Amino acid sequence: MESYYIWTVGCQxxxxxxxxxxxxxxxxxxxxxxxxxxADVIVxxxxxxxxxxxxxxxxxxxxxxxxxxxHPEKVLxxxxxxxxxxxxxxxxxxxYVDAFMQPQQFGRLLEIxxxxxxxxxxxxxxxxxxxxxxxTYIPIIHGCDKFCTFCIIPYRRGREVSRPVDEIVLxxxxxxxxxxxxVTLLGQNVDSYGHDLSGSIDLGDLxxxxxxxxxxxxxxxxxxxxxxxxxxxxxxxxxxDKVCEHVNLPFQAGDDQVLKxxxxxxxxxxxxxxxxxxxxxxxxVSMATDLIVGFCGETEEQFERTLEMVRDMKFDKVHAAAYSxxxxxxxxxxxxDNVPHEEKQRRLKAITSLQETVLTEINSTLEGTTxxxxxxxxxxxxxxxxxRNDKLVYFDEDIxxxxxxxxxxxxxxxxxxxxxxxxx
Ligand code: SF4
Numbered sequence: 001m002e003s004y005y006i007w008t009v010g011c012q013x014x015x016x017x018x019x020x021x022x023x024x025x026x027x028x029x030x031x032x033x034x035x036x037x038x039a040d041v042i043v044x045x046x047x048x049x050x051x052x053x054x055x056x057x058x059x060x061x062x063x064x065x066x067x068x069x070x071h072p073e074k075v076l077x078x079x080x081x082x083x084x085x086x087x088x089x090x091x092x093x094x095x096y097v098d099a100f101m102q103p104q105q106f107g108r109l110l111e112i113x114x115x116x117x118x119x120x121x122x123x124x125x126x127x128x129x130x131x132x133x134x135x136t137y138i139p140i141i142h143g144c145d146k147f148c149t150f151c152i153i154p155y156r157r158g159r160e161v162s163r164p165v166d167e168i169v170l171x172x173x174x175x176x177x178x179x180x181x182x183v184t185l186l187g188q189n190v191d192s193y194g195h196d197l198s199g200s201i202d203l204g205d206l207x208x209x210x211x212x213x214x215x216x217x218x219x220x221x222x223x224x225x226x227x228x229x230x231x232x233x234x235x236x237x238x239x240x241d242k243v244c245e246h247v248n249l250p251f252q253a254g255d256d257q258v259l260k261x262x263x264x265x266x267x268x269x270x271x272x273x274x275x276x277x278x279x280x281x282x283x284x285v286s287m288a289t290d291l292i293v294g295f296c297g298e299t300e301e302q303f304e305r306t307l308e309m310v311r312d313m314k315f316d317k318v319h320a321a322a323y324s325x326x327x328x329x330x331x332x333x334x335x336x337d338n339v340p341h342e343e344k345q346r347r348l349k350a351i352t353s354l355q356e357t358v359l360t361e362i363n364s365t366l367e368g369t370t371x372x373x374x375x376x377x378x379x380x381x382x383x384x385x386x387x388r389n390d391k392l393v394y395f396d397e398d399i400x401x402x403x404x405x406x407x408x409x410x411x412x413x414x415x416x417x418x419x420x421x422x423x424x
Pocket of ligand 1 (some may be wrong): 144145146147148151152153154188189225
């Protein structure tokens with residue numbers, strides 16, 4: 001048994017879990033491979049946040065059945081949010097899967113691999129880390145306590161559990177020594193970090209501690225919640241030199257009644273006030289958001305308020321999704337998913353096209369400026385990286401500049417990326 005193949009769907013949290021799984025399998029002596037056909041261990045890391053994500057996992061599971069039947073010696077594991085506390089139904093439906101593991105519960109697969117290769121995982125698997133790319137992710141808090149009515153996360157990832165500051169700083173230090181220049185501190189709600197730890201520690205304190213890791217150049221954090229982003233957190237972001245000026249603050253819907261139905265815990269006015277506060281206190285901050293169109297009962301008039309919000313707030317990034325019912329959530333139990341599919345798609349298109357106009361306007365102000373870019377790698381024959389505001393920038397260069405901080409003069413701008421040349 002020598003190789004593994006990990007297939008990941010969904011959010012950054014899932015990608016971070018997959019990298020930890022890679023880290024564990026690597027410590028047991030297995031190496032990565034490019035296709036399930038070549039792998040001894042196949043892991044599907046699943047997502048159920050949206051129906052489309054779940055459908056992709058089901059498609060992949062089904063397509064792997066003939067391979068597993070032909071090669072029963074291969075180990076097939078399903079992990080992530082599709083695996084709930086009760087896995088019986090999944091076991092019945094996919095009897096050819098060897099291990100079902102909830103998020104971060106890697107133990108069962110490591111046991112099976114250990115049995116096959118004759119070693120005890122407890123003895124050889126140490127601390128798990130992310131992949132040492134130029135920019136990588138460190139989970140700081142698992143789970144979520146909010147129970148928004150549309151969201152399955154609290155049921156699948158459980159209640160909030162913060163990792164201790166020391167453990168996170170140690171991981172950041174280890175990654176920095178392996179060449180990582182930028183870490184993103186990750187959680188479903190990073191602003192509630194620390195409430196379950198002893199002492200009064202919050203995200204601001206953690207950012208201050210990670211900011212001290214010498215070899216790191218940049219620190220980011222994802223995702224925030226309007227109700228938990230305190231002035232202390234905002235001011236800390238403003239004052240720390242490595243912490244980038246970029247905040248992802250989901251608003252989800254522009255209408256107060258829809259917000260109430262979603263149980264988000266704030267109003268449109270309160271959200272706007274929070275954005276104003278962030279923009280006043282963090283100079284040159286860029287803002288991203290998440291929103292849902294077509295939530296149960298959302299009228300045209302209510303949707304217009306979401307459009308209005310996108311028009312007024314001028315976000316640098318909008319992650320928009322059409323609502324889909326997730327079995328087990330409060331909305332699935334108590335509300336009717338009554339906005340037709342075509343209407344949801346029309347609303348989604350309206351948001352995307354408005355945001356394209358907003359971004360064209362915002363990015364046009366960057367033409368002719370110079371931007372400090374951390375080079376992450378090559379894509380389609382060009383080097384790419386991001387500025388502190390998380391803007392994607394492409395440039396041409398003959399020498400490998402990966403991992404370097406370079407200055408790029410912006411010559412062309414589009415809504416989704418900027419293009420330029422290296423400034424000398
Ligand atoms: S804050 Fe709401 S939407 Fe975000 S993970 Fe928690 S329950 Fe889900």
